Amino acid sequence: DIQMTQSPSSLSASVGDRVTITCRASQSISSYLNWYQQKPGKAPKLLIYAASSLQSGVPSRFSGSGSGTDFTLTISSLQPEDFATYYCQQSYSTPGSFGQGTKLEIK
Amino acid sequence: QVQLQESGPGLVKPSQTLSLTCTVSGGSISSGDYYWSWIRQPPGKGLEWIGYIYYSGSTYYNPSLKSRVTISVDTSKNQFSLKLSSVTAADTAVYYCARDHNGGSTPNYYMDVWGKGTTVTVSS
Numbered sequence: 001d002i003q004m005t006q007s008p009s010s011l012s013a014s015v016g017d018r019v020t021i022t023c024r025a026s027q028s029i030s031s032y033l034n035w036y037q038q039k040p041g042k043a044p045k046l047l048i049y050a051a052s053s054l055q056s057g058v059p060s061r062f063s064g065s066g067s068g069t070d071f072t073l074t075i076s077s078l079q080p081e082d083f084a085t086y087y088c089q090q091s092y093s094t095p096g097s098f099g100q101g102t103k104l105e106i107k
Numbered sequence: 108q109v110q111l112q113e114s115g116p117g118l119v120k121p122s123q124t125l126s127l128t129c130t131v132s133g134g135s136i137s138s139g140d141y142y143w144s145w146i147r148q149p150p151g152k153g154l155e156w157i158g159y160i161y162y163s164g165s166t167y168y169n170p171s172l173k174s175r176v177t178i179s180v181d182t183s184k185n186q187f188s189l190k191l192s193s194v195t196a197a198d199t200a201v202y203y204c205a206r207d208h209n210g211g212s213t214p215n216y217y218m219d220v221w222g223k224g225t226t227v228t229v230s231s
Contacts, residue, residue, distance in 0.1 A: 001170070034217045036154075043203055043224050044154065049217035087154055091216040095169040098154040 002026050002090050006099035012107040017078045021102045023071045023088035032092040035064055035073045038101075039084045047086075048073065078104075109134035111204050111222035119198075119229050125191040129204030129222060136185045137162040142207040144218060145178060145189045147200040155200075159207055160187055194229045201226050 003026035013019050023033065031051040036044035046055045048064035051071060061076040075082055083106050088099040115127035129143070136143060145157040158168035160178045168176045177190040191198060202225055205218040 032214045043221035044218075045221070046217055046219045049208070050215050055219065089154075091210070092214050094167050096156045096216060098156070101153045
């Protein structure tokens, strides 16, 4: 199975900050990397698919980049509603493994 | 728009079989554009993909659970179901169903519609 490792595991930031979350795969996954946002008590929400494609309805302050083994999710200007936990997931091979999550908290 | 809703018992005894159903509304489960997945999340932990099914009945299961998992589809009811046998406390989790975009000839799969999740506790 492909292992996905996110960093950092938690992050404190302020409204308006630019934030970057990193996801590393244990082997090359080309661009088959998705990002999800999860708020407490809610289901995950798809933000980015295929590394850099913005899901319909997701604000443009979210962006994704990377290929191979290293990927990033960037939030250009944090908004209050962005404080949540973020997960990456590879779809290159089944099972589609997730990272352990990055909890984004208010500073 | 498409909505998914999980249903089933919230409490299961150890060694018994967990059974959940996901009802799809606002769209057809028989669309070849999607797979239909189950994912779970133990309390305070991350996400684990359990498996998926295609409307034709073809399935793929996470090898870590394969010996205990069965996913089935009922296209007449627009539902798909999960059975997990021989459960233990480690199977206590929120269980989600999700629509998984079919990448076709590429592995471009992503879960774009999720149910709200249902909590299943394994306890005597």
